Amino acid sequence: MNGALTTAASLYDRVRRVIPPIEWPAFCDDIDGILSLKRERNAVILAHNYQTPEIFHCVADIVGDSLALARKAMSVDAEVIVLAGVHFMAETAKLLNPGKTVLIPDLGAGCSLADSITASDVRLMRQRYPGVPVVTYVNTSATVKAESDICCTSGNALAVVESLGVPRVIMLPDEYLAKNIAAQTKVEIIAWKGHCEVHERFTPADIRELREAYPNVKVLAHPECPPEVVASADFSGSTAAMSDYVGRHKPARVVMMTECSMSDNVAIDHPEVEFVRPCNLCPHMKRITLANIRAALEQNRYIVAIDPEVAERARCAVERMLFL
Structure with missing residues (x-):
């Protein structure tokens, strides 16, 4: 996203299918503030697929699943990285960019895994x-x-x-x-x-009920779901793979057995597809907001730091994956 050419006013068309007009004014001031701060601080925002649409589509520079964010973090041309996601993702960004400042907007954005x-x-x-x-x-x-x-x-x-x-x-x-x-x-x-804690709650019964209520629905399940859920689905894959499936196959009706915001973010790019949304919310991802992203850039908080000896060994494990 080119923050120098973009304002909140120009972004609403992008998200109008998932953000009602009455809600949009509440986001505008923070969006404009973040776009300005990114320019001032030479900062980029990396956002996971589970972030809400006003973050994912309006202030993020790089978006994707964990693998995509890990890969793209290596070539970031910025002094500051804000990770709109959970803490382990911010640590991974720091591992791959040891000389850059990496910020996590909320220290409580953890992960049950x-x-x-x-x-x-x-x-x-x-x-x-x-x-x-x-x-x-x-x-x-x-x-x-x-x-x-x-x-x-x-x-x-x-x-x-x-x-x-x-x-x-x-x-x-x-x-x-x-x-x-x-x-x-x-x-x-x-x-x-x-x-x-998001994916373990899905059950085969959920899928049976969905198929009864929504004939011909295609069910996509994340591989963190229980094996019996994956076996009952039409497709299983990472969040990137699920998004790619929708783009390739363009099913008339689809349900994603994953975190809530995923469907909203994919739906924006596929208006011809009906998205059924019996999702589970990740309380950790939802700790990241426009307000605390803005505060992170204004106050340089919260800086991600890793013990150098730990970082060296952890970086090796991540890089072995990336350079397979």
Whole structure:
């Protein structure tokens, strides 16, 4: 987004299908403030697919899933990066841009998956399974990444697992992602018991009810959903893969079994598709707002810092993934 040529007034057409006109004036002052601050501070905003439309489509410069944000963060030409997402994503941006200032607008924007495992847990797993490589989902802290051999995202997990050329791997921390990948490979996968609080709540019963209520609906499920949900869906993939599916197939009616804002953000680009929205809200993603993005840029808060020794090892695990 070229903040020098854009104002809030010119952006409403972009989001009018998902933001009612009566709500728009409440966003305008912060949007104009953020666009101005980005120019003043040579800053960019990276926004995850789960951010609300006024962030995703109106102030973000780079958008995408965890893999896309990780890749694009490496080539950011800015002095300041604001991560509109959760804390582990901001840490990953800092790992890949050690010389830049990385800000997270709310320190409470965490992740149930990241909270489900610690560095000492990984060390104990290595003791229990000596010699077995550790594949760690990017939805983890830098300290956990530092104990790992390689990272993965939901979009490249299968490729990462099979790239190692070994008969079995430890895959942390999402149990359901591990089981869904295990169903696609001959590699034995040793899983952890972490779950995403958004995706673990979806059930096959939800899908049955949707199919009864909305004939011919296409059901897309994130691979963090339980395996029985993935098996009941028409397609399973990362948020980027789900978005690509809609663009390629243009189903008349679709439901995304993932976080609420995902459907709104994809719907803007596909007005011909009816989006059914029985989603689950991520309370952590929703801690990021226009107001605290603006405050982050105004007050230089909150700066993401990682212990250098941890950062060096964690960066290696992330870069191994990116340069596969």
